Amino acid sequence: MTNNRTPLVAGNWKMNGSRSLVETFSHSLNAQSFEGLDVVVCPPDGYLSMFNNEHFSLGAQDVSHLDNGAHTGDMSTDMLKELGAKYVIVGHSERREDHNETNLLVAKKAAKAKQAGLIPIICVGESLSVREAGDVKSFVGEQIAALFAEMTSDTLNDAVIAYEPIWAIGTGKTATPEQAQEVHAFIRKTLTEHDEALAHRTRILYGGSVKPDNAKALFGQPDIDGGLIGGASLKTDDFMAICQAAI
Numbered sequence: 001m002t003n004n005r006t007p008l009v010a011g012n013w014k015m016n017g018s019r020s021l022v023e024t025f026s027h028s029l030n031a032q033s034f035e036g037l038d039v040v041v042c043p044p045d046g047y048l049s050m051f052n053n054e055h056f057s058l059g060a061q062d063v064s065h066l067d068n069g070a071h072t073g074d075m076s077t078d079m080l081k082e083l084g085a086k087y088v089i090v091g092h093s094e095r096r097e098d099h100n101e102t103n104l105l106v107a108k109k110a111a112k113a114k115q116a117g118l119i120p121i122i123c124v125g126e127s128l129s130v131r132e133a134g135d136v137k138s139f140v141g142e143q144i145a146a147l148f149a150e151m152t153s154d155t156l157n158d159a160v161i162a163y164e165p166i167w168a169i170g171t172g173k174t175a176t177p178e179q180a181q182e183v184h185a186f187i188r189k190t191l192t193e194h195d196e197a198l199a200h201r202t203r204i205l206y207g208g209s210v211k212p213d214n215a216k217a218l219f220g221q222p223d224i225d226g227g228l229i230g231g232a233s234l235k236t237d238d239f240m241a242i243c244q245a246a247i
């Protein structure tokens with residue numbers, strides 16, 4: 001079935017990068033035209049304002065659910081906007097694990113981002129043990145359900161969801177297109193139970209060892225609207241090849 005969703009490819013640099021990589025990416029991505037595709041680069045916050053981003057958008061990798069105050073090390077939505085961010089990743093599995101982020105906190109961050117006019121890229125996904133126990137749908141279903149504790153189908157409008165099976169992140173073991181499609185279809189069905197129009201327009205990205213040689217098959221699935229790219233987003237040629245695969 002055709003849809004009106006503009007594909008999106010976002011590169012998550014994680015805690016990697018340098019001023020020189022910012023310059024390389026600014027130059028390479030601006031020399032390219034990405035008609036019909038939204039391209040986003042999410043570097044560490046300190047690099048956001050160093051980009052010259054004419055042909056792509058910037059995103060942050062996390063945001064506080066609070067406005068401001070005595071919260072050492074945190075960044076607010078307003079600060080990220082001032083630095084040039086349009087998107088923000090929330091609930092990445094590395095933050096859920098390293099910083100004990102709960103489903104509720106992730107929902108609060110997504111709600112705060114939307115309220116401030118940032119587009120949240122909300123990450124969900126299961127560990128290998130959850131998959132092996134056959135609990136993928138109940139686990140991911142709970143992560144999606146938790147969003148509705150803090151948000152409504154109106155406030156979720158334009159938010160992006162990224163399905164990232166933890167066992168596929170940085171491991172080189174990508175989900176097969178069929179495995180990914182099955183969970184993406186499930187996420188869309190779960191959204192349908194809340195609001196059919198929301199489900200139809202929400203972009204759902206796949207993340208987990210996406211590379212130039214597997215991107216086309218993944219993005220060709222009916223419910224996969226692009227990707228959240230880790231390792232391959234640090235190499236301009238690979239990232240641009242993945243972007244082309246989404247067009």
Ligand SMILES: O=C[C@H](O)COP(=O)(O)O
Binds near residue numbers: 092164172228229
């Ligand atoms: O945010 C990106 C994901 O964690 C995927 O990382 P990866 O492409 O290195 O597997």
